[in-house]
Amino acid sequence: MERSEKERALIAEAERIFPTQTRCLTFDPELNFVVGRAQGSHLWDVSGNEYIDYLLGSGPHVLGHAHPAVLEALRTVPEGGTSHLIVNEHAVKLGQKIIEHVPCAEMVSLHSSGSEATFFAMRLARVYRKRDKILKFEGAYHGMNDYAMMSNQWTMGGSVFPKAVPNTHGIPRALHDQVLVAPFNDLEAAASIISEHRDELAGVIVEPIQRTLVPRPGFLEGIREVTANFDIPLIFDEVVTGFRVALGGAQALCGVTPDLSATGKAISGGLPLGVLCGRRDLMEIANPKRRLQMLPFSMQTGTFSSNPVCASVALAIIAELEKPGVYERWGDVGRRLRQGLRDAIADTGIEACVTGVPSVFEIWFCKDEPHDHRTAGASDFYKSVRFSDLLLRQGVLKAAEKFFVSAVHTDEDVDHTVRAFHNALGQLADEVT
Ligand SMILES: Cc1ncc(COP(=O)(O)O)c(C=O)c1O
Known part of the structure; x- marks a missing residue:
């Protein structure tokens, strides 16, 4: 070359x-x-x-x-400025589109990366459950946040389930035991870990298609059932699969509806976008009004949240995908x-x-x-x-x-x-x- x-x-x-x-x-x-x-x-x-x-x-x-639709969206949006920390029309319309297409979406929040979206999903689950531990599946990647960087695809060797292995130095030791790990595609083992640890678990996070490993028939359905039985929020990480495998993501394809879902990449056009959506009662936990009411609250915002440029590009991409x-x-x-x-x-x-x-x-x-x-x-x-x-x-x-x-x-x-x-x-x- x-x-x-x-x-x-x-x-x-x-x-x-x-x-x-x-x-x-x-x-x-x-x-x-x-x-x-x-x-x-x-x-x-x-x-x-x-x-x-x-x-x-x-x-x-x-x-x-x-893509011309992405370039056009980039050309027109700066008339309204590039960010305000106050909601804008593009963000509202994107929220409507997410709710229209993604089965679990009753409410939405817009962030700057998939890592942020999964991080906030896990925080919401912790507030809802008043418990700390998150169960993930060995080899799954959920971004760069400290909870996600455990037993992901770069883990060499394995631990004894459900012990997690950090994938990077720098994760506080106090967090090492806060993440539990189960084998993907082994419903019996995963369900028994969830059941055994149900009183400590805040949530379960899964890539419905883990990297490129497809779920065996009944696996996601079974995880849905066991988490629902214990009222443990099930989080689908659809950062890769969302709007890629179908407009409604893998949850639409598989017919399994999680409580919360993170997506981003496919509708981002390469701009920094992460979307968290899900059940209204869970998402409502992020409403700052709850602070005035002294209710448990999950802080879930940032300088670039609901960014109009990212939202406008995402809308343009969804319009193309809907054709x-x-x-x-x-x-x-x-x-x-x-x-x-x-x-x-x-x-x-x-x-x-x-x-x-x-x-x-x-x-x-x-x-x-x-x-x-x-x-x-x-x-x-x-x-x-x-x-x-x-x-x-x-x-x-x-x-x-x-x-x-x-x-x-x-x-x-x-x-x-x-x-x-x-x-x-x-x-x-x-x-x-
Ligand atoms: C399944 C999954 N979740 C989360 C993320 C993190 O997203 P981001 O890189 O936008 O932070 C990725 C990124 O590759 C991913 O593949």
């Missing part, structure tokens, strides 16, 4: 200035790049190399980069890519399998299709990273742990990508034999 002097200098400066911003999950530092421009399903680096983008900014660009045929075409593109990947696995004879749904899926380098964090741990990490590198050399950019498909990837994108799958897996198979 050709790198211009300008791009090399920018990469060096980025590494000097930012500890976090360059791509580090690569065996080949030459594959690091700086984005020059982006349009639709494609990115170009500063040197002009072109990539089909399945990272999509970690998911947000479901309509591709620089007939969008999800059908999106699903079709994703299915062809996934099938292309499965065919490439079969043709090259490499030991691998594919999980997920058409709009977000992943390859695992192991024999049996994983169904939880521990079975996913059987995947060969070296091969995953090497596969990403080999794809990137052919102009195909994937996220570290998944392919995000947009509604605007073209037939040519699919054909090029499937060819790249065959080449990359063929080379990988040759390298490992």
